[in-house]
Amino acid sequence: MQNFIDAYSWLNMHFLFEGLWVTIYVSVISVVLSFIIGAILGFVRYVKVKYLSMIVGFVIDLIRNLPLLLIIFFMYFGLPGTLGIRLNTVTAAIVALTVFESAMLAEIIRSGIASVDHGQMEAARSNGMTYLQAMWYIILPQALRRMVPPIVSQFVSLVKDSSLATIILLPELMYHAQIIYGQNSNYMIPMFVALAVLYFAICFLLSRLSRALAKRLK
Amino acid sequence: MITILTDHWADLVAGLRITLSASLLALLGSLIIGVIFALFVISPLKPLRVIGNIYVEIFRNIPLLVVALFFYIVIPQFVVQIDGFTAGTIGLTIYTSAFIAETVRAGIESVDIGQMEAARSNGMTYLQAMGYIVLPQAIKIVIPPLGNQFVNLVKNSSVLAFLAGFDLMYQANLIVSSTLKTTDTYLAVGLLYLLMTMPLSYLMRYLEKRWAKQPAND
Numbered sequence: 225m226q227n228f229i230d231a232y233s234w235l236n237m238h239f240l241f242e243g244l245w246v247t248i249y250v251s252v253i254s255v256v257l258s259f260i261i262g263a264i265l266g267f268v269r270y271v272k273v274k275y276l277s278m279i280v281g282f283v284i285d286l287i288r289n290l291p292l293l294l295i296i297f298f299m300y301f302g303l304p305g306t307l308g309i310r311l312n313t314v315t316a317a318i319v320a321l322t323v324f325e326s327a328m329l330a331e332i333i334r335s336g337i338a339s340v341d342h343g344q345m346e347a348a349r350s351n352g353m354t355y356l357q358a359m360w361y362i363i364l365p366q367a368l369r370r371m372v373p374p375i376v377s378q379f380v381s382l383v384k385d386s387s388l389a390t391i392i393l394l395p396e397l398m399y400h401a402q403i404i405y406g407q408n409s410n411y412m413i414p415m416f417v418a419l420a421v422l423y424f425a426i427c428f429l430l431s432r433l434s435r436a437l438a439k440r441l442k
Numbered sequence: 443m444i445t446i447l448t449d450h451w452a453d454l455v456a457g458l459r460i461t462l463s464a465s466l467l468a469l470l471g472s473l474i475i476g477v478i479f480a481l482f483v484i485s486p487l488k489p490l491r492v493i494g495n496i497y498v499e500i501f502r503n504i505p506l507l508v509v510a511l512f513f514y515i516v517i518p519q520f521v522v523q524i525d526g527f528t529a530g531t532i533g534l535t536i537y538t539s540a541f542i543a544e545t546v547r548a549g550i551e552s553v554d555i556g557q558m559e560a561a562r563s564n565g566m567t568y569l570q571a572m573g574y575i576v577l578p579q580a581i582k583i584v585i586p587p588l589g590n591q592f593v594n595l596v597k598n599s600s601v602l603a604f605l606a607g608f609d610l611m612y613q614a615n616l617i618v619s620s621t622l623k624t625t626d627t628y629l630a631v632g633l634l635y636l637l638m639t640m641p642l643s644y645l646m647r648y649l650e651k652r653w654a655k656q657p658a659n660d
Contacts, residue, residue, distance in 0.1 A: 289593065289639035290632055291600035293611055298628045301618065306625045384505035391604065398507060405515075412516050419508050420500075427503035 231414035236404050240415075243400030244422055250314065250396065251383045254321035258382070259375075261322065262329025269334045280330075287327035293388050296320040300392040317389035317396075325382050332378060336371035337363060369441040376434030380427045387423070397422060446630040450617050457613030458634060464527065464602060464609060465595040468534035472595075473588075475535065476542025483547050486568070494543070501540035507601055509533040514605040526605035538595055545591065549584035550576055582653055589646035593639045610634060 269281045287295070300316040303309045311319060340363050348358035390399040398419065405415040447454070482494030501509065510533030518524060524532075553576050561571035603611035614631040618624050 285640065285643070286636065289597070289636055289643055291597040291611065291635060293600040293603065294614075294628060294632055294635065297611075297615070298624075298632075301624045302628045304624070380503065384503075387505040387507045388601075390507070398505070409519065412519060416508065416512050416516055420504050423505055423508060424500065424503045428499065431503070 227410045228414045231411040239400050239404060240397065240418060243395060243397040246394065247383070247386055247396040250317050250321070250394070251386050254318050254325060254382055255379050257322045258326035258329055261326035263333055265326060265330035266333030269330060270337045284327045284330050287324060288331060292320065292324045292385050293391065295324050296389055296392060313392050313394045316392060317386065317394045321382060321386060325378060328378050329375065332371060332374045336367040339370055340366045372438050372441060373434050376430060380430050383426055383430070384423065443626045443629050446617065446623060446626045453613045453617065454610065454634060457608065457610035460527065460602065460607065461596065461599050461609040462638070464531045464534060464599045464607070465592065467531050468538055468595055469592050471535035472539035472542050475539035477546055479539065479543040480546035480550065483543065484550055498540045498543050501537055502544070506533060506537045506598055507604065509537050510601050510605060526602060526607035530599070530602040530605045530607045533601070534595060534598060538591060542588065542591055545587045546580070546584055549580035552583050553579045586646045586650040589642055593643045596635070596638050
């Protein structure tokens with residue numbers, strides 16, 4: 225018990241929350257970027273532009289089938305040798321997460337649009353709407369309803385996956401916890417409990433939010 | 443990239459073997475645990491339902507890295523000496539079992555409730571009806587998402603690199619530190635990962651499409 229009280233000293237908690245802040249900060253930026261990029265890529269894949277959609281689709285499949293850890297390593301250690309660009313840890317983590325998650329989101333968004341019945345588009349078109357009008361006013365609102373739960377669970381994955389960036393020494397929650405229990409091995413269990421509670425709190429809140437949102441859209 | 447593959451072929455194959463065996467073992471373990479917890483979640487007994495839901499929610503919302511590091515760092519300190527491979531495989535099993543439980547639960551619930559009622563009114567017990575009538579029908583719905591879980595397992599097994607698990611990702615980093623050829627090594631290793639994951643995920647997509655066209659119980 226004393227271990228817990230010592231481990232959760234004001235100083236350690238402050239340090240831990242500094243890490244939590246980096247986790248949230250990196251996750252939010254990556255969520256926003258990957259949603260925008262994923263939506264564009266998913267749409268391009270859906271509309272089947274000759275060659276372009278095929279290439280985009282293949283690249284999306286390649287990225288989806290690679291371990292995120294490999295992409296993180298590549299962005300941090302590989303880019304200097306490939307393109308001569310040296311990213312700092314925060315940027316490398318954001319770029320890697322964005323690349324990986326936008327591929328995941330693109331596939332969710334494509335299949336969401338594809339799941340809307342064909343008749344909807346035909347009916348809208350024959351009522352005089354243009355393709356884009358029909359897409360925007362008729363198809364996307366219906367698709368969005370189905371997409372919300374998988375998109376949010378992808379965001380939950382992103383928050384969890386951001387812990388992998390501890391390997392390039394991104395000063396996020398996981399990394400800060402490791403530093404604390406690295407100084408005193410008595411703090412190991414308290415730190416793992418704190419990690420579990422903090423990650424759980426964020427992710428559980430997010431998934432509850434998605435459930436509420438999905439209900440409301442119905 | 444070719445030289446990396448030829449010069450370090452033995453190391454890479456050793457890594458591949460570890461990656462595949464960790465993934466297969468974890469798939470087997472998480473299938474068993476996942477089905478048990480799925481049955482808990484849908485069981486008519488409230489205490490079982492509560493236990494099932496708590497298990498699933500906890501492990502879906504905590505990063506894999508936290509679970510795996512817990513077994514690698516905390517368990518040897520207090521309970522029993524285990525190596526990185528074992529710790530990683532246990533972590534993968536527990537983490538994945540929560541997702542499999544969700545998949546299996548959704549599969550079981552998609553089987554018409556009349557099937558269970560009909561079986562029960564023909565004199566079967568709950569477990570008989572579940573085992574002989576409901577689960578066999580759920581299997582077809584569950585196979586594509588389970589295949590995708592295996593793809594995820596192969597990718598996620600890269601956390602073994604954090605635990606000195608000697609998997610493919612770990613070998614990649616060893617090669618990088620001895621040759622300093624970051625780009626070539628990560629591309630070569632990425633290619634090896636894709637060889638494992640791409641064919642399977644395309645097969646699952648094909649099965650999903652094909653089986654979606656016919657009713658689940660034929």
